[in-house]
Amino acid sequence: MLMNTLEVLECCSPLAREPLAEDQAVGLARAFKALGDPVRLRIVSLVAGHEGGEACVCDLTASFDLAQPTISHHLKVLKDVGLLTSERRGSWVYYRIVPDRLAELGALLAAPVQATAEVDR
Amino acid sequence: MLMNTLEVLECCSPLAREPLAEDQAVGLARAFKALGDPVRLRIVSLVAGHEGGEACVCDLTASFDLAQPTISHHLKVLKDVGLLTSERRGSWVYYRIVPDRLAELGALLAAPVQATAEVDR
DNA sequence: CATCAATATTGACATCCATGAATATCGACA
DNA sequence: TGTCGATATTCATGGATGTCAATATTGATG
Numbered sequence: 328m329l330m331n332t333l334e335v336l337e338c339c340s341p342l343a344r345e346p347l348a349e350d351q352a353v354g355l356a357r358a359f360k361a362l363g364d365p366v367r368l369r370i371v372s373l374v375a376g377h378e379g380g381e382a383c384v385c386d387l388t389a390s391f392d393l394a395q396p397t398i399s400h401h402l403k404v405l406k407d408v409g410l411l412t413s414e415r416r417g418s419w420v421y422y423r424i425v426p427d428r429l430a431e432l433g434a435l436l437a438a439p440v441q442a443t444a445e446v447d448r
Numbered sequence: 449m450l451m452n453t454l455e456v457l458e459c460c461s462p463l464a465r466e467p468l469a470e471d472q473a474v475g476l477a478r479a480f481k482a483l484g485d486p487v488r489l490r491i492v493s494l495v496a497g498h499e500g501g502e503a504c505v506c507d508l509t510a511s512f513d514l515a516q517p518t519i520s521h522h523l524k525v526l527k528d529v530g531l532l533t534s535e536r537r538g539s540w541v542y543y544r545i546v547p548d549r550l551a552e553l554g555a556l557l558a559a560p561v562q563a564t565a566e567v568d569r
Numbered sequence: 570c571a572t573c574a575a576t577a578t579t580g581a582c583a584t585c586c587a588t589g590a591a592t593a594t595c596g597a598c599a
Numbered sequence: 600t601g602t603c604g605a606t607a608t609t610c611a612t613g614g615a616t617g618t619c620a621a622t623a624t625t626g627a628t629g
Binding site (some may be wrong): 340342343344345346347349352355356357359360361362363364365366367368369371372373375376390429430432433434435436437442 | 461463465466467468470473474476477478480481482483484485486487488489490492493494496499511532550553554555556557558561
Binding site for chain 3 (some may be wrong): 388
């Protein structure tokens with residue numbers, strides 16, 4: 328069987344296309360680490376699913392059996408890595424998702440499989 | 449303007465569709481936490497991009513300035529959360545991506561924005 | 570200004586985690 | 600069987616992290 332080695336440039340996800348550089352990996356890992364806690368994942372889910380696309384801290388503290396400073400801490404972590412934004416309106420602070428940031432992470436994980444580099448002719 | 453509240457069932461990502469249950473969140477968070485380390489992210493990238501879709505431990509240890517047990521540790525973490533599988537062939541152990549598991553996480557993060565629950569008629 | 574409600578910050582503590590040295594396991598090969 | 604190379608496991612350690620109590624901040628309202 329005759330085999331021919333091809334460079335497959337437009338292959339899969341960026342993950343598989345070329346090895347992740349260390350500095351890119353550091354930034355992305357910070358975001359994934361932020362999602363790597365059950366409470367923070369549920370916070371993201373609650374904010375994303377809340378009507379109007381936003382939720383105030385009071386909505387969130389009511390949804391968990393955790394102290395208010397703990398929720399505030401998790402919100403700060405998610406905000407620091409660019410997954411949430413916050414806006415103060417009156418006494419309340421409203422948080423919303425940053426869709427592009429979440430989509431960036433999602434795209435990285437989609438279609439990760441490498442097509443074989445050897446192509447039959 | 450006349451507004452009508454609708455249940456939007458097929459809306460966005462599962463994240464926004466309904467609040468993540470705690471036990472689901474625990475399982476997903478474990479996987480995201482596994483990706484929340486720069487070395488492990490690069491390992492996933494290297495394995496995904498390696499020809500044949502697999503890489504042996506020797507390929508990986510050569511790519512990092514880390515001791516071999518450290519790489520083995522990270523591989524175990526990724527394997528434990530279902531992101532990698534391993535197969536021994538001779539003296540070498542080859543690791544490959546579990547595409548479905550990665551896609552599951554990617555899908556969760558894609559299109560997370562909530563369409564407004566109020567629909568104009 | 571004084572008070573109250575909502576949220577953030579600080580500090581402390583227990584637990585978890587990344588890393589490497591030392592060692593064990595396991596397969597190949599003489 | 601004995602040795603060697605590849606990989607995994609164990610153990611120790613310094614640093615990061617989740618949690619809460621106490622306190623600070625900030626805006627609204629009297």
